[in-house]
Amino acid sequence: MVALLEQFLGRYVALSKDELELVSGMLEVRSCDRKLRLVDIGEQEMFINFVTSGLLRKYFVNGHDEIVKSLVQEGQFISSYVSFFNRTPSEYIIETIEPSTLVAISYDHLQQLFQIDAKWERAVRLMMTDLLLEKENWLLDNYRFTPRERFLRFMQSRPELLQRVPQKYLASYLQMKPETFSRLKHLVGQKKCVGTGI
Amino acid sequence: MNDTKSSTKEEQRPMDVTILGYLQELMDVSAVEAAALMPLMEWRRFEKKELIITAGEQEDYLNLVISGLVRKFICKGNNEYTLQLATEGHIVHSEISYLRREPSVVQLEALEPTLLLSLSHDHMQYALDHLPGADRMGRMLITCMLLKKDERQFKQLRLSTRQRFIDYLQNHPHMLQRVPQKYLASYLNIKPETFSRLKHLLKGK
Numbered sequence: 001m002v003a004l005l006e007q008f009l010g011r012y013v014a015l016s017k018d019e020l021e022l023v024s025g026m027l028e029v030r031s032c033d034r035k036l037r038l039v040d041i042g043e044q045e046m047f048i049n050f051v052t053s054g055l056l057r058k059y060f061v062n063g064h065d066e067i068v069k070s071l072v073q074e075g076q077f078i079s080s081y082v083s084f085f086n087r088t089p090s091e092y093i094i095e096t097i098e099p100s101t102l103v104a105i106s107y108d109h110l111q112q113l114f115q116i117d118a119k120w121e122r123a124v125r126l127m128m129t130d131l132l133l134e135k136e137n138w139l140l141d142n143y144r145f146t147p148r149e150r151f152l153r154f155m156q157s158r159p160e161l162l163q164r165v166p167q168k169y170l171a172s173y174l175q176m177k178p179e180t181f182s183r184l185k186h187l188v189g190q191k192k193c194v195g196t197g198i
Numbered sequence: 199m200n201d202t203k204s205s206t207k208e209e210q211r212p213m214d215v216t217i218l219g220y221l222q223e224l225m226d227v228s229a230v231e232a233a234a235l236m237p238l239m240e241w242r243r244f245e246k247k248e249l250i251i252t253a254g255e256q257e258d259y260l261n262l263v264i265s266g267l268v269r270k271f272i273c274k275g276n277n278e279y280t281l282q283l284a285t286e287g288h289i290v291h292s293e294i295s296y297l298r299r300e301p302s303v304v305q306l307e308a309l310e311p312t313l314l315l316s317l318s319h320d321h322m323q324y325a326l327d328h329l330p331g332a333d334r335m336g337r338m339l340i341t342c343m344l345l346k347k348d349e350r351q352f353k354q355l356r357l358s359t360r361q362r363f364i365d366y367l368q369n370h371p372h373m374l375q376r377v378p379q380k381y382l383a384s385y386l387n388i389k390p391e392t393f394s395r396l397k398h399l400l401k402g403k
Contacts, residue, residue, distance in 0.1 A: 060352070062355045062356055063356075067355070081341065081344065082341060082344055082345045082348060085337075085338075085341045086341065086345065091348060091352060114334070118330070118331075118333055118334075121333035121334045121337055122326075122333040124337050125333045125334075125336045125337035125340065128337050128340040128341060128344070129297055129336075129340055131340075131344065132293060132297070132340050132343060132344055132347075133293070133294055133297060133298065135344060135347055136293050136294050136347070137294065139281075139347065139351070140272060140294075140303060140304070143272045143274050143279050144272065144274060144303060
């Protein structure tokens with residue numbers, strides 16, 4: 001677990017053995033079944049979770065529709081960040097798709113780290129920057145790409161998720177109707193014919 | 199090009215309380231920290247209808263609107279979609295281009311004569327490397343920007359056309375005078391015809 005965390009945090013800040021040990025002592029390991037709801041709308045997010053195995057979705061509800069905002073797999077972080085940092089009720093639901101193992105840090109522990117060394121602020125700032133970019137890209141994709149382009153881009157960047165994620169979630173994440181998604185699926189597996197689709 | 203303008207007296211005020219107030223709306227920042235940031239920031243002026251950044255250019259600035267109004271939009275085919283209408287105290291820039299150092303997809307246009315207080319990418323890096331508390335401020339600013347994007351997204355999805363119209367114009371009554379209707383309609387994702395029709399809702403009050 002420490003090795004995985006070191007690998008992940010290493011993308012943002014260099015950490016010494018002592019620092020890794022310090023943070024390890026603050027982490028809580030959570031093993032979750034599939035379809036377990038970790039945070040609900042109106043609850044306060046208590047943790048930032050690092051996914052060591054499994055797959056989760058973060059979504060919000062609009063009337064009867066669930067709109068999938070992120071699909072998070074091993075090696076990535078998940079949290080209802082605004083709720084976590086601003087200590088406000090969550091607008092999002094976080095739920096496991098597969099059985100998942102998470103290592104979590106609480107708000108209080110993170111504040112302790114911030115007091116100890118500004119480098120933790122840096123790590124979290126960089127994480128939040130990635131999140132802002134993800135969000136802005138997701139918002140802009142709706143304008144700049146057609147459903148077909150969004151589908152193909154996703155299949156290029158995260159093809160393994162086609163097997164792991166129920167189609168209705170994938171369709172929602174890609175901001176298209178489930179029927180459209182089904183129709184586009186023929187593009188997978190006949191990559192040479194990609195230009196002739198639809 | 200803006201350097202000469204920045205030395206005019208009216209703009210050389212020390213830590214202006216208005217600016218400090220704008221910054222404190224966005225993040226926890228002390229007057230001392232804000233004063234340390236000020237020398238790194240540039241004043242930039244734009245005429246009405248002037249483009250601040252066009253698609254394909256690289257965004258070099260994080261902008262705080264001090265006065266005026268900036269429209270952020272994206273072009274697709276012959277259509278323009280208004281993504282943000284930023285007024286006094288708001289942050290506006292091409293986020294992805296600024297952070298990833300790649301060509302901008304979105305464009306920014308001044309809808310009024312506009313004065314921006316801008317932090318260049320180089321100066322942001324300098325601040326992060328040298329100013330105590332800069333990482334915290336950056337983290338809080340980004341969290342605040344995320345929150346704003348969430349709020350807008352939820353309103354777009356959850357409110358009906360009529361509710362979006364009323365909600366926005368009740369909270370921003372001056373915008374009807376300041377922004378051409380087609381941009382307001384686009385920002386609220388309302389057809390221009392529908393927007394015109396809904397205006398009677400305001401007169402009735």
